[in-house]
Amino acid sequence: MTDQNRNEDQNDEGDSSTAGASTTSKSFSQKSKSKPADATAVVAAATDVVDGNSTRAENNNQKLTDKSMRNLMKQMTLAEQAAASNNVYAPKYDEKAASRQEWKFWQTQPVPTIGTKIDTSNIGPIESNKLIDELRQEPYKLPDGFSWDDIDIHVDEQLQELYTFLSENYIEDDGNDFRLEYSMPFLRWALCAPGWLQKLHVGVRVTKSGKLVGFISAVPIRMRVYDKELPMVDINFLCVHKKLRLKRLSPVLIKEITRRGHLEGFFQAVYTAAPFLPGIASKCRYWHRLLNVKKSLDVKFSFLGRNVTVQRMQKLHRLPETTQVAGFREMRDADIPQAWRLLTQYLTKFDVAPVFSLDEFEYLCKNRPTIVSAFVVENDQDEITDFISYYHLPSTILNHPQYKILNSCYMYYYAASRTLLTDLVNDCLVQAHNSDFDVFNALDIMDNKEFLEKLKFGAGDGNIQYYIYNWKCPLIPAEKVALVLQ
Numbered sequence: 001m002t003d004q005n006r007n008e009d010q011n012d013e014g015d016s017s018t019a020g021a022s023t024t025s026k027s028f029s030q031k032s033k034s035k036p037a038d039a040t041a042v043v044a045a046a047t048d049v050v051d052g053n054s055t056r057a058e059n060n061n062q063k064l065t066d067k068s069m070r071n072l073m074k075q076m077t078l079a080e081q082a083a084a085s086n087n088v089y090a091p092k093y094d095e096k097a098a099s100r101q102e103w104k105f106w107q108t109q110p111v112p113t114i115g116t117k118i119d120t121s122n123i124g125p126i127e128s129n130k131l132i133d134e135l136r137q138e139p140y141k142l143p144d145g146f147s148w149d150d151i152d153i154h155v156d157e158q159l160q161e162l163y164t165f166l167s168e169n170y171i172e173d174d175g176n177d178f179r180l181e182y183s184m185p186f187l188r189w190a191l192c193a194p195g196w197l198q199k200l201h202v203g204v205r206v207t208k209s210g211k212l213v214g215f216i217s218a219v220p221i222r223m224r225v226y227d228k229e230l231p232m233v234d235i236n237f238l239c240v241h242k243k244l245r246l247k248r249l250s251p252v253l254i255k256e257i258t259r260r261g262h263l264e265g266f267f268q269a270v271y272t273a274a275p276f277l278p279g280i281a282s283k284c285r286y287w288h289r290l291l292n293v294k295k296s297l298d299v300k301f302s303f304l305g306r307n308v309t310v311q312r313m314q315k316l317h318r319l320p321e322t323t324q325v326a327g328f329r330e331m332r333d334a335d336i337p338q339a340w341r342l343l344t345q346y347l348t349k350f351d352v353a354p355v356f357s358l359d360e361f362e363y364l365c366k367n368r369p370t371i372v373s374a375f376v377v378e379n380d381q382d383e384i385t386d387f388i389s390y391y392h393l394p395s396t397i398l399n400h401p402q403y404k405i406l407n408s409c410y411m412y413y414y415a416a417s418r419t420l421l422t423d424l425v426n427d428c429l430v431q432a433h434n435s436d437f438d439v440f441n442a443l444d445i446m447d448n449k450e451f452l453e454k455l456k457f458g459a460g461d462g463n464i465q466y467y468i469y470n471w472k473c474p475l476i477p478a479e480k481v482a483l484v485l486q
Ligand SMILES: CC(C)(COP(=O)(O)OP(=O)(O)OC[C@H]1O[C@@H](n2cnc3c(N)ncnc32)[C@H](O)[C@@H]1OP(=O)(O)O)[C@@H](O)C(=O)NCCC(=O)NCCS
Pocket: 030, 032, 089, 091, 102, 103, 104, 105, 106, 107, 169, 170, 171, 172, 237, 238, 239, 240, 241, 244, 245, 246, 247, 248, 249, 250, 251, 272, 273, 274, 275, 277
């Protein structure tokens, strides 16, 4: 069956063609606590935005219109409203609960169901690639009152709009104390990696007011899964306005980005999410290394263990003032080819890894103030022997009288050929500390388990899953994953 001759009911989700130390640290792994939400509360909240009762609405001149909200509510079927009242669509952080869920949308998509065992002889696509004329050409229909609009990241006003939308609505931690705060330069960098296409920066607006209320992006990335190399897209920044949650907008966004990806020749996608969804390729965990202990405790990012004092914690986390590895320094443009070769070689040992050209490596990994910090080790023969990097991603601290921003950075790509990985990362921590970061985060992927405990990273309290759309393969251990998505 082709896209064209399927049931064209735009809201029909049955269309399967698309798409440490002695502290405890809060999980900050894209885990947003799902608060009980009944249908009445959803209507009330939406009405608040319409009527301008909420603080956020007061801060925003453009409001959702009464009519668009009423239409949207009308379009929610009774079953969906009942489901919303039971909160069955809420993200599932418990794998057992997730395996019992109905997955009204995801069961229609080419992804293995949770718990399916796949052996290595069965690795491959679930649906085969289609020819252009077999694909659906027209966009999926949004509820009345809403329209698609591609975001032009190079127009400052549009970038600003996307930034504001995400900074008010994107990922929060479990307790809704922190929200990821992607800066404008970061967004432009992440969304415009080599091969990017504006049509894969998909926005949803309220037609009448033009207000941005939904977004999803896809950026091309060449991936290797075991011995197969494939063109994929990295799906990121899926976000629905807080007042429009649980109304089934996400499936429409996901189907639309999938449709557009197909038309560009991408039939697989990679993405990460904290909830357990069908299609898990790997289960991973964030670890957090406190750099500013006092602030991390004050803002309740981290908590003291029993019988531990603040002073003891500070002593435990103290770092040297200067880096220790001879020849460790900031990466310069001239080092890029050598660093790229090191990384390319290192990535070959993993089961899932990106395949970067030199240009892609340069774009993603060179030093960019407020976005990426990259370092190398140079030996006496002027050779680059090791490379390491981190990206900058602060969080807004919600509701704290003194602190507004938690200055966090995340382990990015690295390749150690001569220096002990633990020593290399330790110097990276020294640099991050000296650059006023409060917390250094790392997943337990690649060879990270080698240094996490030694360098006093503490395990976060939630998982993060890697997903590959339209691909079946056995569950990949975290230490065999070498893809870092921002
Ligand atoms: C994630 C988010 C877009 C989901 O929106 P929502 O209003 O809760 O859910 P909707 O009613 O639109 O859609 C529900 C469907 O989306 C699925 N879904 C929920 N979160 C998802 C995610 N992160 N990735 C993919 N699918 C997701 C649900 O499982 C459900 O499908 P199902 O019927 O198969 O169970 C919204 O909660 C949000 O913007 N959160 C903040 C940003 C964020 O966490 N983004 C995700 C980054 S991975």
